[in-house]
Amino acid sequence: MTGKKAATILLAASLVASLAACSKSESGSSASPEASQVPSASTAPSASEAPVEEALQPEPGATLKIWEDKPQQSFVEARIKEFQEKYGVTVTFEELPPTDQVTKLTTDGPAGLGADVVVFPHDKVGGAVQAGLILPNDVFAGEVTAANAENAVKAVTFEDVLYGYPYSIETYGLFYNKKLFPTPPTTFDEIINFAKTYNDPKNNKYTLMWELQQFYYDFGFMATTGGYIFGDDNTNKEDIGLNNEGAIEGITFMKSLKDAVLPVKTGDVSGDIKNGLFSDGTLALDINGPWRISEFKEAGVDFGVAPLPSFNGKPMKSFSGVKGYYVNAFTKYPNASKLLAEFLSNKDSQMKNFEMNGTLPANKEVASDPKVTGDPTNQAFLKQFENSVPMPSLPEMNSVWGPITSAISDIWDGGKDVKTSLDTAVQQIKDSMKSSK
Structure with a gap:
């Protein structure tokens, strides 16, 4: 490993740690210490635990921006309206193709201009992590892992750490x-x-x-x-x-x-x-x-x-391929951003996304819903996905x-x-x- 690469990785690690600490102090969260640690991809919450979103609260005065593709705009705007009603956090939508987002985040992230929540194909995860651009999916790792297809979770994981909030497969x-x-x-x-x-x-x-x-x-x-x-x-x-x-x-x-x-x-x-x-x-x-x-x-x-x-x-x-949401490592509001990424990718959102856009869900429960399985075309792609290899x-x-x-x-x-x-x-x-x- 070159000195330059080592320095980059150390900087990214330091940044993630400092943001996690900031998240605790600003939110006044009552979550247990384990909730702020990065669990393994196989970690799942016990049935007796309170819902994570009840423990995690957005920072006071948080406002967010999300980058998404044009075809997803109607879905995202409908869901962020519900998100704002639930959490009191204003979210603005900015159109940007997923394939361009890592490149743009490389410059806009450190400058404080990047979106708080971004989306890109999973094969960009490794580069984004090594550049220190995204935060781990730590708080919701257990439930995201339990709810979504194994291949989808594996795709948005890098070096045994879950980063993404998967919402669609193809x-x-x-x-x-x-x-x-x-x-x-x-x-x-x-x-x-x-x-x-x-x-x-x-x-x-x-x-x-x-x-x-x-x-x-x-x-x-x-x-x-x-x-x-x-x-x-x-x-x-x-x-x-x-x-x-x-x-x-x-x-x-x-x-x-x-x-x-x-x-x-x-x-x-x-x-x-x-x-x-x-x-x-x-x-x-x-x-x-x-x-x-x-x-x-x-x-x-x-x-x-x-x-x-x-x-x-x-x-x-x-x-x-798997599309998922990711939290910008430079966001001023990591708690609110994690809540939004989870909200847009949870079971209800994946069902709504399928109904509005025909997006094939990563969520196992949605994928088995009669609305999805009733179409032979959907069945064929979902079956093939089970026999697929996520792009590295x-x-x-x-x-x-x-x-x-x-x-x-x-x-x-x-x-x-x-x-x-x-x-x-x-x-x-x-x-x-x-x-x-």
Whole structure:
């Protein structure tokens, strides 16, 4: 570890400690000392304990700002109105895409201009923590862990400390055209057999597509057979599993699909191209996410969604993402901010978010509610999420995307040897990680 990185981490630790102390003195909270400590992700409150929110109170005169995405505005504004009525804390909404928030918080946080509560994809957690930008989810850790899906909690945890307040999950599944597949295929053998008589590239007729140039989708093949990015559930950056036997087996199978199912180059399968083909009814199967549902409905496609098919006797895994709220480490009102983050992500909020926006819930009770399970599309994505791998939140993931994407291109487009290509990618990743230290 360099001196610069060590100093940054020490500063972040000091900042978290000082804010926690400030929170106690300002709120006059009657919570037990344990409530201010950071519990492990497996800690759960006992049935006899009073609700945490009764013990934690907002600081006198607290006013808050939240950054959120435009599609979430109606939901957030409805809930912050209820929050204000309950706690007497005024909250203002400011539109900012989640993918931009960590970058903006890096400058606006220390300057006192950042939102008190922010939201971003979970793979940004590691970088945000190491930069000292967010506070641990200490007070509500037990109930958040107990209420939400294990994969969702794991995704917003970094180095065994829970930071996030998860509220939605997403992964990809298999969209199928019901006119061509009245019943969705459950194995790749079925897909390969169908392609023998259906594929007609000259007339834009294809059996199956996914975004070949995006490792986000390709990863599912290697993960199914035992490949992984980092060891110990993507927490050990010293252990890279992108070229182990399982990864080689999975990518070898994927490579075989070029001749059998998808005879195109990686650059020929952009999102726009395949979405257009599925909307036109000439693409039978599309590996895609819930973000495309409205587009396909508007196109008038009679489609369904199913979990990904199996190959080599194993159900195909997928990458998954989790959105959650986080508390700005530089907030003047940490108690009020934690209460707001919990309020916007609790069971009632996740149900309202689903009803208003179709947001798939992280909360287990909401996910099992008939309102959610009554839709087969929701069922399919939730089932696939159970067989998914949360994207790594380690900052070292930035070193992975380029080399592994190049390796996939060499394998698919250039017919290069799978093991050699993956070995080269892993060495490039290790070199990049060393140079960034």
